[in-house]
Amino acid sequence: MNAHMLGMAACMLMTAGSAVAQQGDPSAALDKRSICIGCHGIPGYRTAYPAVYPVPKLGGQHAAYIVRALQAYRGGERNHPSMRAIAQSLTDQDMADLAAYYAMPREGAK
Numbered sequence: 001m002n003a004h005m006l007g008m009a010a011c012m013l014m015t016a017g018s019a020v021a022q023q024g025d026p027s028a029a030l031d032k033r034s035i036c037i038g039c040h041g042i043p044g045y046r047t048a049y050p051a052v053y054p055v056p057k058l059g060g061q062h063a064a065y066i067v068r069a070l071q072a073y074r075g076g077e078r079n080h081p082s083m084r085a086i087a088q089s090l091t092d093q094d095m096a097d098l099a100a101y102y103a104m105p106r107e108g109a110k
């Protein structure tokens with residue numbers, strides 16, 4: 001095996017490792033969701049900035065969709081100022097945990 005192939009193998013291992021690390025843990029999100037509840041926990045809530053704006057409901061959405069949305073805010077593909085600032089403060093693990101938490105079916109999901 002030459003150095004190039006070794007490099008590729010190491011790269012594939014790292015990719016597999018990070019996929020495992022990003023398994024969301026809903027119980028870990030209990031500490032992290034306090035920041036989200038201020039907006040997403042209030043049924044029918046609207047933010048006043050940059051315009052009066054409805055806040056989407058997170059409870060019951062698919063985990064993969066929630067992670068994708070947070071990454072899009074962090075990367076700038078989605079451009080809502082408050083969500084961008086929040087997503088930039090989250091690690092990949094935070095996103096996975098929060099997504100797993102919000103994707104869980106619950107009574108009166110918030």
Ligand code: HEC
Pocket residue numbers: 032033035036037038039040047053054055056057058065066067069070078079080082083086090098
């Ligand atoms: C300041 C109020 C506020 C806070 C705090 C907040 N959000 Fe949001 N969030 C919004 C608004 C408003 C939108 C809709 C923005 C848009 O249309 O792009 C949104 C959108 C989202 C979306 C996309 C939903 C969809 O249906 O596309 C996700 C996912 C999300 N927020 C997750 C979170 C998480 C997780 C937290 C806590 C770490 C959080 N938000 C904290 C106001 C907030």
